[in-house]
Amino acid sequence: MNAPVQKLTVKDMSSDQEVRWCPGCGDYAILKTIQKLMPELDVPRENMVFISGIGCSSRFPYYMNTYGFHTIHGRAPAIASGVKLANPELDVWVITGDGDGLSIGGNHLLHVLRRNVDLQILLFNNEIYGLTKGQYSPTSRVGTTSPSTPNGSIDLPLRPCTFAIGAGARFVARSIDTETKHMTPLLERAHDHKGASFVEIYQNCPVYNDGIFDYIKDKKKAAESRLLLENGSPMTFGSDNEKGIRLDPKTIRLEVVTIGEDGVTLEDILVHDESNKVMAQMLAELKGPDFPEPIGVLYCNPAESYEADVYEQRELVRRTSGAPDINALLRGGHTWTVG
Amino acid sequence: MSVVEDLASTSSKSRVVCDVVIRFAGDSGDGMQLTGNNFTEATAIYGNDLATFPDFPAEIRAPAGATFGVSAFQIYFGSEGVTTAGDDVDVLVAMNPAALITNLGDLVNGGLVVVDEGAFTAKNLVKAGYENNPLEDGSLDAYRLMSIDIGKQVLEAVKPFGLSHKFALRCKNMWTLGLVMWLFERSRDSTIDGLKKKFAAKPEIADANVAALNAGHAYAETAELPSGIEVYKVPRAEVAPGLYRNTTGTEALSYGLLAGGQLASLPIVFASYPITPASGLLHTLSDEKQFDLVTFQAEDEIAAVCAAIGASFAGSLGVTSSSGPGISLKGEAISLACATELPLIIVNTQRGGPSTGLPTKTEQSDLNQALFGRHADTSLPVIASSTCADCFDVAIEAVRIATTFTTPVIILSDGYVANASEPWCVPDFNDYEPFPVEFASDPEGFSPANRNPDTLARIWAKPGTPGLEHRIGGIEKDYETGDISYDPDNHQKMTDVRKSKIDNIANFIPAQTVDQGNESGELVVVGWGSTYGAIRQGVKRCREEGMDVSHIHVRYMWPLPSNLEALLKGFKKILVPEMNMGQFVDVIRSQFLVDAQPLNKVSGQPFKIREIEAEIKAQLESQS
Numbered sequence: 001m002n003a004p005v006q007k008l009t010v011k012d013m014s015s016d017q018e019v020r021w022c023p024g025c026g027d028y029a030i031l032k033t034i035q036k037l038m039p040e041l042d043v044p045r046e047n048m049v050f051i052s053g054i055g056c057s058s059r060f061p062y063y064m065n066t067y068g069f070h071t072i073h074g075r076a077p078a079i080a081s082g083v084k085l086a087n088p089e090l091d092v093w094v095i096t097g098d099g100d101g102l103s104i105g106g107n108h109l110l111h112v113l114r115r116n117v118d119l120q121i122l123l124f125n126n127e128i129y130g131l132t133k134g135q136y137s138p139t140s141r142v143g144t145t146s147p148s149t150p151n152g153s154i155d156l157p158l159r160p161c162t163f164a165i166g167a168g169a170r171f172v173a174r175s176i177d178t179e180t181k182h183m184t185p186l187l188e189r190a191h192d193h194k195g196a197s198f199v200e201i202y203q204n205c206p207v208y209n210d211g212i213f214d215y216i217k218d219k220k221k222a223a224e225s226r227l228l229l230e231n232g233s234p235m236t237f238g239s240d241n242e243k244g245i246r247l248d249p250k251t252i253r254l255e256v257v258t259i260g261e262d263g264v265t266l267e268d269i270l271v272h273d274e275s276n277k278v279m280a281q282m283l284a285e286l287k288g289p290d291f292p293e294p295i296g297v298l299y300c301n302p303a304e305s306y307e308a309d310v311y312e313q314r315e316l317v318r319r320t321s322g323a324p325d326i327n328a329l330l331r332g333g334h335t336w337t338v339g
Numbered sequence: 340m341s342v343v344e345d346l347a348s349t350s351s352k353s354r355v356v357c358d359v360v361i362r363f364a365g366d367s368g369d370g371m372q373l374t375g376n377n378f379t380e381a382t383a384i385y386g387n388d389l390a391t392f393p394d395f396p397a398e399i400r401a402p403a404g405a406t407f408g409v410s411a412f413q414i415y416f417g418s419e420g421v422t423t424a425g426d427d428v429d430v431l432v433a434m435n436p437a438a439l440i441t442n443l444g445d446l447v448n449g450g451l452v453v454v455d456e457g458a459f460t461a462k463n464l465v466k467a468g469y470e471n472n473p474l475e476d477g478s479l480d481a482y483r484l485m486s487i488d489i490g491k492q493v494l495e496a497v498k499p500f501g502l503s504h505k506f507a508l509r510c511k512n513m514w515t516l517g518l519v520m521w522l523f524e525r526s527r528d529s530t531i532d533g534l535k536k537k538f539a540a541k542p543e544i545a546d547a548n549v550a551a552l553n554a555g556h557a558y559a560e561t562a563e564l565p566s567g568i569e570v571y572k573v574p575r576a577e578v579a580p581g582l583y584r585n586t587t588g589t590e591a592l593s594y595g596l597l598a599g600g601q602l603a604s605l606p607i608v609f610a611s612y613p614i615t616p617a618s619g620l621l622h623t624l625s626d627e628k629q630f631d632l633v634t635f636q637a638e639d640e641i642a643a644v645c646a647a648i649g650a651s652f653a654g655s656l657g658v659t660s661s662s663g664p665g666i667s668l669k670g671e672a673i674s675l676a677c678a679t680e681l682p683l684i685i686v687n688t689q690r691g692g693p694s695t696g697l698p699t700k701t702e703q704s705d706l707n708q709a710l711f712g713r714h715a716d717t718s719l720p721v722i723a724s725s726t727c728a729d730c731f732d733v734a735i736e737a738v739r740i741a742t743t744f745t746t747p748v749i750i751l752s753d754g755y756v757a758n759a760s761e762p763w764c765v766p767d768f769n770d771y772e773p774f775p776v777e778f779a780s781d782p783e784g785f786s787p788a789n790r791n792p793d794t795l796a797r798i799w800a801k802p803g804t805p806g807l808e809h810r811i812g813g814i815e816k817d818y819e820t821g822d823i824s825y826d827p828d829n830h831q832k833m834t835d836v837r838k839s840k841i842d843n844i845a846n847f848i849p850a851q852t853v854d855q856g857n858e859s860g861e862l863v864v865v866g867w868g869s870t871y872g873a874i875r876q877g878v879k880r881c882r883e884e885g886m887d888v889s890h891i892h893v894r895y896m897w898p899l900p901s902n903l904e905a906l907l908k909g910f911k912k913i914l915v916p917e918m919n920m921g922q923f924v925d926v927i928r929s930q931f932l933v934d935a936q937p938l939n940k941v942s943g944q945p946f947k948i949r950e951i952e953a954e955i956k957a958q959l960e961s962q963s
Contacts, residue, residue, distance in 0.1 A: 015810065017822060046805040051649070054813075062810050062823065067802035069652055070812025071645070072675050078642035082649025082657060083802070085608050085633050090653065090802050108645075111638040310635075314628045321629040326598045326768040329627070331582065334529060335765065336384055339580025 008039035015065040021056060026177030026203035027124065031063055033180045034093075037187055038066070043091045050093045051080045053100040056131050057124035057203070060095040074105025077112035080119050081306075088307045091191070094121040098139040099129045102158050106138075113169040116195040118305035120187070123160055123198070124177075126205040127212055134208035146208075161284035161298055164198040165277065171197035172280060172299040176217055177204060182228075182295065189297065195305040215288055216295075225288055229296030234269035237292045244269035245286075254282050256291060274300040355572045358417025360425035361519065364442045365434030366403050367396055367410040370512035375412025376760070377516055377533065381525035382416045383585050383762050386575035389416035390872060392424030392945065393758045397615070397698045404458075404466040406437045418574040422726075422872030424759065426947040430522070432515055434458060434489075436467035443479075451483045451568060453518065455511065457490040483568055487558070489514055496554035497547040506544070510551035517555025523571050527552055581764040588727040588756035589619035591763065592686065595734025597630045598768060600656055602735060603742045604775040606631040608650030609658045610643040615698040616754040617662045617688035640668035644685065648672060651681040652811070654778060654801030656738065660686035662754075663705045664694065670713045676747040677717040677837065679811045680797035683747040684737050688757045691943045700943025701755035703868050704919035709749045710897055710926065716834055718841040720744070721896040723751040725871035728763040730756065733894065735771065736848075742776050744844055745796040751896065753918075755945050756869040782806030788821035794847070795840035844898050851900035856882060856889025859909030862958050865935070867893045867923055870916055870946055877951025888955050896923070904931045914938055914958050916951060 013035040021027045038048060048066035052058035054073035061068030067090075071079045076094045083092055094112075101109045101123045112119065128146070129135040135148040139160065143152040164172045171193040175183040183201070190197035202213045216225045223239040235245040236259070246257045246268050257264045273279055280299035287293055304312075322328055361378070363371045372393055382389050392413040401408025415425030430451045433439035435458040446452060459474055473479055474486050493514045497507045513534070520527055531549050538545035600607040609632060611621040625634040633655075637643035640661055647657030661669065666687050676683040689705045691697025705712075709721045720740050724733040733750055741748040779785060779800035787809040789798040800807040809821065817824035818832050855878050856863075866874040871892050878890040891906065893899070907913055907927065913935035915924035921937040928935050938954045940946055 017810075044805070046803055046808060048808075049653075049802045062812070064810075066808050068810035068812075069649070069679075070810065070814065071648075072671055072813055075641060075645040075672065078637065078645035079649035079652070081635070081637075081642070082608060082610060082646030082651075083653040084649075085610075085635055085646065086606065086650040086653035086655035086657075087801075087803060107638055108642055111642065310633060314633070317628040324597075324601075324630040326594070326601060329594055329597065330765045330768065331584070333584060334380060334384070335582055335584045336386075337580075337582050338386070338578050338764075 008045055010035045010039070012045065013038050013065055015063055017062045019063050020059065022207050024204075024206035025056070026126065026205070027057060027060070029178045029180065030122075030124065030183070030201060030203065031060065033183050034187065035064070036180075037184055038064075041091070041188070041191055047089060047091050048093070049083060049090050050095060051076045051083065052095040053105055054131070055097040055100045055129070056205075057095055057097040058100060074100050074103070075108060076100070077105065077108040077119070077121065081112055081115070081117050084117050084119065084307045085310065088118070088311065092119050094119050096121065096123050098123065098125045098127060098137045098160070102160060102163065103138045109163075110167045113164055113167040113196050113198060115306040116168070116170060116303060117307060118194055119196050120190050121196060121198050122187075123200050124203040125160055125200050126203045126209055127157070128205050128209035130205050130208055159284060159287075160200040161198075162281065164200075165281050165284055165299055169198045169299070170195050170301050170303055171297070172284070173198070173297045174200045174202070174293075174295055176202045176213070176295065178217065186296065189300075193300065194302055194308075216293055225292050227283075227286065227292035227294045229272050229283070229294050229298065231272055231274045231297065231300075234266055234271050236266075236269055246270060254286065254291070274298075277301065355574065357419060357574070358415065358421065358425075359429050359523070359571060359573055360413060360415045360427060361430040361432070362411055362413040362428045362442060362445070363432045363515075364409055364411040364438035365432075365512070366401070366437070367398065367408045368400055368403065369410070369434045370509070371410045371412050371434070374512045374516045375414060377530040378519065378525065379414055379585060379760055380529050380533075381520060381527070382414065382523075383583065384529055385525055387416040387418065387573055388421040388576035388578055389414055389762060390421050390424045391415075391760050392755065395699055404435055404437055404463040406441050406467055409438050409441045411438070411442060416573060418576045420576070422875045423945065423948055426949055430519070432519060434511065434515070436463045436469055436473070439473060440467045440469060446482060448481050449483065451485065452479060453485045453487070453515070455489040455515070456486040457488040485564070485568060492554060492558060493551050496551050500543045500547040500550070502543065502547055507547065510548050513548045514551040514555035517552040517557075518559045521556045521559035521570070523573065527556060578762070579764060583762045583764055585760045586727050586763040587619070587758060587760045588724060588730045588752055589623055589758070591727055591730035592724070592734050592750070592752060592757075593620055593623040593627070595731040596624070596658055596684070596738065597627060597632065598731070598771065599735040599738025600631060602771055602773045602775075603656065603738050604773070605656040605742065606633070607658055608633050608635065608647060608655045609660075610635040610637050610646035610650070611660045612637050612640045612643045612665060614640075614662045614665045616690055616757050617660050617665070617686065619757060620660045620686060620688070640665040641672060644669035644672040644683075647683055648676050648681060651676070651683050652679075652802070654799075654803070656682060656684070656742065658684040658686070660688065662688050662690045662698075663692050663696075663708065666705065666708060667712070673719070673747050674713045674715060674717045675813050677713070677719060678813050680745045680837070681747075682741040682745050682799070684741050684750065685747060686750045686752060689751060689753040691941070697943045699754065701753045701869065701945060702918050702941055702943065703751070703753060703870070704922065704941065706751065706896065706919065706922040706926075709751055716838065718838050718897070719747050719749060720841060720844055720898065721749045721751060722894055723868040723896050724756055725868055725892055725894065727756055727759055727761045729871075729894075731766070739774050740844060740847075743774065743796060743847070744794050744840060745799055746841065751868060753869050778804065779807055780804055786819065786821050787811055788816060788819060790836075795836060795843060842898055845901045848895045848900060851891060851893065851903045851906055853906070854890040854892045855879065857887070858889070858906065860889055861887040861910065862912040862914060862955065863889045863891055863907065863910040864914045864916065864951070864955065865891045865893065865907070865923075865927065866916055867896060870918065873946035873948050873951050874916060876948040877955060880948070880952055881955045886955065886959055888959065893923075899930065907931055907933055907935075912936070912958050914954060916940070916946060916954070918946070
């Protein structure tokens with residue numbers, strides 16, 4: 001293959017398969033964003049691999065003109081780990097949802113993050129089971145009515161970013177399905193991050209959970225409901241950036257304050273530090289309507305990836321071990337000769 | 340034990356026997372497995388044929404003196420072909436009352452029992468359930484008894500090394516081993532070398548153990564042994580010339596996987612999750628990083644098989660291993676590998692079930708699971724290893740079939756084959772024919788659904804290959820394009836082709852042979868897996884008595900060899916012994932419409948030779 005390398009386009013990234021999500025599904029926007037992003041990454045197309053589990057979001061690989069594997073429910077992180085162990089050169093993306101990644105596959109998500117396998121894990125959170133026709137999910141808010149919870153759900157929802165940080169993830173971020181401008185650089189950073197990068201994407205399901213994220217997606221409400229994170233900058237929000245997040249040292253809690261009121265100045269506002277895990281945990285817990293919800297990179301603290309360490313350890317062993325010789329292996333230890 | 344001749348005239352009393360069964364039994368902390376392994380190595384070096392049976396409790400350190408904590412190691416060795424660990428015990432070493440009470444029933448009348456009398460305390464007797472001390476109440480009169488306060492002897496022997504009382508007493512097993520080695524004229528050299536290597540960092544521990552070993556040996560040599568106790572001479576076995584080593588099934592299977600990987604020119608990703616008695620494979624392979632191999636201890640059984648599938652998708656050979664309960668968890672993913680037609684090897688080291696069952700005991704009750712234990716029509720090849728050494732070739736065969744036909748393959752081993760050891764005439768790897776995998780590389784006319792017309796194997800195109808970008812998955816795919824398809828006729832066609840591909844493997848495996856006896860006749864005993872040794876000996880003994888009985892041992896459990904039906908139909912009667920309630924016999928009956936009869940045993944223990952013999956006789960005597 002000595003043909004001159006031509007820059008890929010969105011068209012090159014689209015497979016010939018008809019996209020079969022419901023009209024208005026947030027997945028379309030995410031797909032388009034990623035199809036546009038991929039040619040910008042310094043990765044040959046043949047090294048791109050998309051791996052998914054089961055659910056609406058997990059149909060994603062069929063629509064990418066890359067290598068793809070639509071696997072079984074919840075297990076994409078485990079399959080992707082095997083892919084990276086076999087060939088660390090591949091650029092592997094895991095596409096999952098709130099049911100796939102946090103319910104049936106919770107254990108695998110926990111461990112792939114803990115191990116820090118070099119993957120981009122995108123969790124499309126629509127707070128509902130779409131493909132099985134609308135049952136509540138582990139991220140559904142208390143009181144969600146669904147075919148399986150006709151009187152409202154009772155159990156507390158899981159917060160994906162809290163889960164990820166708790167599991168030991170070293171890159172945790174959040175974006176919104178239709179916010180291409182926000183998501184594109186975010187995913188680029190997730191891609192450049194060595195190790196497991198976890199991105200929660202708020203995603204609207206127009207059929208079973210429509211409008212669940214309107215409070216934050218609506219442009220008119222965005223200023224009040226989004227806390228746009230920028231490393232090294234004070235965490236302010238509001239239509240005039242007049243509000244901010246302050247740490248109350250007495251209660252060790254975050255609080256919303258208004259600059260210029262009660263003697264609050266910009267100096268009092270907490271400055272975002274991506275490498276601060278405690279701060280990241282507190283940010284991940286912020287939710288509306290009492291707080292704006294953090295959008296952007298909550299936590300970034302890179303370390304060597306699992307598969308890189310695996311191969312490095314193997315190299316170290318090989319410096320002193322014998323050659324990979326089957327006959328020598330069979331004759332290792334005690335032998336004796338007859339006749 | 341068969342006595343050949345008494346050699347009363349020699350200076351030390353000794354007699355020649357052609358085979359002996361020894362069982363070492365003690366607390367799980369007494370080091371009986373180590374003792375047994377050392378004796379095995381010395382016996383192999385001496386030149387006897389042998390087979391072993393380690394039998395240990397599920398508890399790691401059961402309370403001292405408890406009957407459920409007894410760990411035993413049995414070795415059968417002799418001057419003729421040995422294929423089982425032996426039926427009855429000739430020599431029993433019992434390190435405490437619990438070991439005696441749980442093992443005495445297997446000792447032959449007149450057999451030798453060596454006990455540590457220091458361990459026969461009132462407390463230990465109660466724990467074992469003895470009302471009276473068996474060393475004193477005459478209940479051992481039917482046996483020859485060597486009652487020695489081993490603890491006292493050991494403390495004396497290791498005094499110069501200044502060990503604590505606790506550490507000094509840990510040398511009891513080596514003292515006992517020294518004594519038994521004298522009885523059978525084994526050399527202590529390999530044990531001494533082993534101890535020095537094992538305790539290289541703690542020379543005083545090594546020296547104390549060596550001193551204990553020598554003291555036990557000297558004790559036997561110089562002490563006035565009770566009448567009837569003498570040195571046994573077991574003549575060397577006449578075995579085929581060659582280079583030998585001892586191997587467990589676990590080792591041979593691990594090496595076979597590595598060898599298969601080289602023959603296929605493929606790297607291996609071995610992903611597993613700890614489970615008794617399968618973990619040994621993960622341990623052995625994790626220590627062989629010089630090979631083109633990555634091992635991965637996953638978070639659970641499902642992740643293990645999924646990582647292996649991911650590795651196969653990416654162009655390595657994915658291998659996973661477990662035991663029955665773990666294989667249940669892997670079932671859904673194995674079906675995914677069937678649907679996506681990726682190579683995958685699943686090793687099942689079977690144990691007693693159902694559920695947790697008898698984790699450290701052996702059984703063959705996962706055959707139905709291997710053949711049928713998945714959702715939907717997911718036929719896949721199943722092959723079974725019959726002996727420790729056979730595991731090597733079975734593993735290579737599994738790699739060959741998985742890669743040639745792009746399919747998951749299940750290897751059935753079991754706790755007995757995995758843990759037992761036997762001498763192995765080491766093969767020359769250069770004699771094995773390579774079967775290198777060729778990945779797809781040409782974008783011209785490429786479809787992920789393309790098949791090899793002979794094998795029906797789906798094309799294997801790995802990520803990283805330019806121009807072959809494609810998607811696979813669990814949804815049914817179009818026969819031509821590999822795209823998602825819900826078309827009814829296409830689903831029928833795809834199901835048919837997946838089945839045909841597996842059925843067709845019968846044309847690519849060796850024809851079934853008859854292990855022993857004629858190719859037709861009155862009775863054939865059909866076995867599979869680790870019952871090989873017991874069936875072989877049982878049939879041999881019956882044939883020596885003139886009975887018309889043959890032995891067929893099946894390796895390829897699915898698809899069955901294409902000549903098996905004709906072979907079986909040449910016999911008037913078919914007997915199928917299995918360590919389950921009749922799983923293979925059902926397969927044979929349903930596949931060939933023959934009146935095969937079962938012989939079942941699920942006690943967690945392997946078949947005894949005489950159990951096979953008795954059933955052969957019963958079958959031949961009964962009127963059909």
